[in-house]
Amino acid sequence: MQTLIVYPAAAVAEIAGCFAFWAWLRLDKSPLWVLPGLASLALFAWLLTFAEASMAGRAYAAYGGVYIVASLVWLWAVEGAVPDRWDLVGAAACLAGAGIILFGPRGA
Template sequence: MRTFALFIATALAEIVGCYLPYLWLKQGRSAWLLVPAAASLALFAWLLTLHETAAGRVYAAYGGVYIGVALLWLWIVDGIRPTAWDVAGVAVALTGMGLIMFQPR
């Protein structure tokens, strides 16, 4: 459970770090958004180092969780409800994440 929670925190840090520059570039918001964006991306990189397994495996498994968190962001922040295809894709991605992270060692 700790691994999954850490992946969620990592995904949120990455999404915020990318979303804030998007607001500046595409929606004309303040360039000051780049300051918390940079901090969020630094947090993202640091959170990735907290995992106890090989980095490549962590990055591969993290991708599955990132997809799920990104679709939640789409729904909650952007107000766009994910389709059944989106949900199916998340299920496949999370299954892959589980296979990668929780394999017998």
């Protein structure tokens, strides 16, 4: 259950950190945007350590689906572009895959 809280929080931290660099390098914002961006990326990495997965690679793989959905929410909420049906279908497929990776039965 903790992972269901950690993944969305990590996604917001990662997207915000990456967007800070995007804003600096692509939107001609001040280089000072990098400072909160770095802090946000460090928070992202720290948050992922709380994922309830036995292996880091599995935690990261499952997180990928949540990241994709969060990126489309960011696209809509921050950048003002509404995701189209293909964005939504692709995100649903990725989220289903993340669920399989995270919650699938494992042998001993």
